[in-house]
Amino acid sequence: MSGRFTSGGAEAAFEAMRRELEEALRLSGPLTFMEVCGTHTVSIFRSGLRSLLPRGLSLLSGPGCPVCVTDRSEIDRAIELAEKGCLVLTYGDMMRVPGTSGSLLEARGRGADVEVATSAIQALPAARENPDRDVVFLAVGFETTAPATAAMLRQVRSGGIRNLSVLCLHKTVPPVMRVLCSVPGLKVDGFLLPGNVTVVAGEGGYAFLAEAGKAAAVAGFEPEEIMAALVDLVRQAAAGSYRIRAYRTRDVPREGNTTALRLMAEVFEPCDALWRGLGLIPGSGLRLGKDYARFDALGKFGLKSGAGPAEARDDGCQCGKILSGLLTPPECGLYGRACTPLNPAGPCMVSSEGTCGAWYRFNRQEAERWQ
Amino acid sequence: MSGALSLGHGSGGRLTQQLTQRILSRFGEARFPSASRRPDFQADFQMEDCAFIDAGCGACGSEDDGGGKTAVSIDGFTVFPHDFPGGDIGKLAVCGSANDLAVRGAEPLFLALSLIIEEGLDVAVLDRYMDSAAQAAGEGRVALAAGDTKVVPRGAADKLFITTCAIGRRVSPHVLRTSNLRDGDALILSTAPGRHGAALAAARFGLDAPGLTSDCALLWPALSPLLRFSGLRCMRDCTRGGLGTVLCEWAEASPLGIEVYETSVPADTETAAVCDILGFDPLYLASEGCALAAVAPEQAEECLVALRESPLCRDAAVIGRMISEHPRMVGMRTRIGGMRFVDMPAGELLPRIC
Known part of the structure; x- marks a missing residue:
């Protein structure tokens, strides 16, 4: 009966790529790459690619999950706004992230008005339908979601909408990559860059990787695209010559999406931002520029502005080290015991794209806990 | 479990299991005193x-x-x-x-x-x-x-x-129940999973999916022809928690493991598109007209033919089997020939960010 289940073409084609990768690794020796983006992490697990990686190639997950890098203090602020009576809209993943005292989901359970949105644009009808209430959009994400927030804010401004503001937690990817290149103890030979961020931001922002002697390749989220990029990364490392190439079924313009970039430049300005576990990274955040400052929920509701102090709380949560590739999930003392998807201690377990969540859901060794 | 109940307790996965067990434990001997000594009945109450x-x-x-x-x-x-x-x-x-x-x-x-x-x-x-x-x-x-x-x-x-x-x-001559599962049993899925959940999610989150309709339908006409097969072990409809949850519950309730073949699971293009956008897995979305049946391998082919007679089940397929390896766990052989595990969803399904 087993013969009926072979998937034929895809499996054979993938096996050929796997052999190519093995061949390239024989020349380069053992290598470690980091996939920066959470969507890559999930794809690598879900597609079963991880189970097919040849010996000598290690993949670490990086800080590219917007939920995971959200600091506790930022969740606290959103909860504060919801409990002040604002209608808070945010992306679904943010609902379960624990702040210092509970999550937005728990705040909703206590009666606060928190709604899930799939796009920033949904804040506009929410504001229209609730003219007597203050609506706050909790804006999270990298270059992929920031343009949507910018487009929404432009409509807020031109439409004279007064009851909608934004708690802006947007971050950008290149500055954190620069930090990762110099994290002591982190041995990474190259980076797998996310196709969707690069489509918007362009490849220019990653030129420093080659200078730092790191291989880099852009890939879409299909396992074939990821595999092709891995082969390229190994070859770059073996040859010691670095040039970013893209492995996507859709073309990535090298300069990025200029419309989105212009929109972002109009609405946002760079600021220092606090990354969970990584601390304050200069120039890695986006805040509302002067023409849009009045839509900033921080100012509007008199909340403490700017990044708070780095977390002093010590509860054993190692999300910071996980996010910077210094630890893998099973090396964290809480993982699978005090920290599970049902009772997450840190954001890496909460998010559907978080490293710990992906390990927990898809990894063979971990699934064996049910035995 | 402590404090306030969350929506996750209603989503059919691990939290729902905990909640149900908590309620059942309070009834103890008070539930069906004359039957409470019957181990089969106890198991059925939890599982069926x-x-x-x-x-x-x-x-x-x-x-x-x-x-x-x-x-x-x-x-x-x-x-x-x-x-x-x-x-x-x-x-x-x-x-x-x-x-x-x-x-x-x-x-x-x-x-x-x-x-x-x-x-x-x-x-x-x-x-x-x-x-x-x-x-x-x-x-x-x-x-x-x-x-x-x-x-x-x-x-x-x-x-x-x-x-x-x-x-x-x-009507079935023998009682269909999860404890009938045997090593080698074929698992037949009646149609593409997740259409009900995807249609609701599309409506809830304002996505335009013109071709997508819920699979909500009566299953009796489609399933009753299977009852004549002596090798039919058990069936479940993949409602709350979806196909993934049914698979996990079957594996956990038996001393066997389950192997699923990704490329054999019928797929619905519109459901897949909605899942792509929202970051959902069709495996965990509810169906309201989709059933999983376990049947002895030698009768799988005939069962499939009988099932496909129904217009609801034209896409029915053998999607996997019960195996003796990795007991109590569900493994999926992926399209590219890899292997990964299928776990029960942890709580309320929430759309992801990007």
Whole structure:
């Protein structure tokens, strides 16, 4: 009966790529790459690619999950706004992230008005339908979601909408990559860059990787695209010559999406931002520029502005080290015991794209806990 | 488990399991005293979609076959939105309870219906939902036997909550239950999973998916031809928690593992598109007209042919099998030839960021 289940073409084609990768690794020796983006992490697990990686190639997950890098203090602020009576809209993943005292989901359970949105644009009808209430959009994400927030804010401004503001937690990817290149103890030979961020931001922002002697390749989220990029990364490392190439079924313009970039430049300005576990990274955040400052929920509701102090709380949560590739999930003392998807201690377990969540859901060794 | 209940407790995965066990533990000997000594019945109560009882002798089944001939199930419906492409809460309430009987080889015959109505509901809207409930009942030849209505103050309910209890007669010669699963059994899925959940998610999050309709339908006509197969072990409809949850529950309830073949699982393009956007996995989205059946391998091919006779099940396929490796776990052989595990969803499904 087993013969009926072979998937034929895809499996054979993938096996050929796997052999190519093995061949390239024989020349380069053992290598470690980091996939920066959470969507890559999930794809690598879900597609079963991880189970097919040849010996000598290690993949670490990086800080590219917007939920995971959200600091506790930022969740606290959103909860504060919801409990002040604002209608808070945010992306679904943010609902379960624990702040210092509970999550937005728990705040909703206590009666606060928190709604899930799939796009920033949904804040506009929410504001229209609730003219007597203050609506706050909790804006999270990298270059992929920031343009949507910018487009929404432009409509807020031109439409004279007064009851909608934004708690802006947007971050950008290149500055954190620069930090990762110099994290002591982190041995990474190259980076797998996310196709969707690069489509918007362009490849220019990653030129420093080659200078730092790191291989880099852009890939879409299909396992074939990821595999092709891995082969390229190994070859770059073996040859010691670095040039970013893209492995996507859709073309990535090298300069990025200029419309989105212009929109972002109009609405946002760079600021220092606090990354969970990584601390304050200069120039890695986006805040509302002067023409849009009045839509900033921080100012509007008199909340403490700017990044708070780095977390002093010590509860054993190692999300910071996980996010910077210094630890893998099973090396964290809480993982699978005090920290599970049902009772997450840190954001890496909460998010559907978080490293710990992906390990927990898809990894063979971990699934064996049910035995 | 402590503090306030969350929506996750209602989503059919691990949290729901904990909640159900918590409630059951309070009944102890008080639930069906005459049957509580029967280990089969205990297991069925936890695992199966409906119970077999014998009201005549006040017990839960005769000793010889491990179950009475009368089948009973109950289900509450609080779907949002009330109207969705392919159905509404009225149709869903009838199909949902009736299907719980069908998957245990019982023909649904009677329905008890309870309505909790929020003050202010337009009577024309109620008429419409009751018309579609009546239409579904008529199609399935299920007679309304008992009913109740309550109207609660505005805000105390969301327009309309419906609870239905289906009562029927066991037709299958042997009792279908999870404990029948054997090494090598083929797992047959009746149609592409997740269409109901995807249609609701699309409506909830304002996505335009013109071709996507809920699979909400009565399963009895499609499943009853399978009952003549002696190798039919058990069936489940993949409602709350989806196919993934059913697979995990079957694996955890048996000493066996499950192997699923990704490329054999029927897929619906529109469902896949909605899942792509929202970051959902069709494996965990609810279906309301999709069943998983386990059957002895030598009868799998014939079963498949019988199932495909139904227009609902044209895409039916063998998607995996029970195996002795990795006991109590569900593994998936992926399209590219890799392997990964399938876990139960942890709580409320929430759309991801990017």
